[in-house]
Amino acid sequence: MGIGLIGAIIIGGLAGWIASIIMKADTGLILNIGLGIVGAVVLNLILSALGIYAERSWLPQLIVGLIGACGLIAIWRAVAR
Template structure:
């Protein structure tokens, strides 16, 4: 998460996890949303850097983190089905 502090990263992680939870029609708690959002931020920023997608600030970090969190939940859903 480029250009944000630790408190902003936590808030973005919670929001990104919550948004991903709603998109994927899941039901998690606050702590799980935070974990999903923060791991999603790592995944999303890795992918964004691979494709040279510039992002910074709150909105850019939220977008990239949400995309990463949705991908994480989708991958976990595929693994659980097997």
């Protein structure tokens, strides 16, 4: 059983917010949620291609979302230059 839509939004928001603090990015609430959710999806796809599967609970998904969101912010900065 997964974390559900509401859980994904909450975790995505937390992951994006923490990532924006770590990366010193000035993003709003909606972008934080988007970064966290998209970051988690992208990193979960990459990890599953490598045979690594994050547990479908809050903490592992928060960590994956945080790392993914930080990666997206870094990629955005590199492309924007």
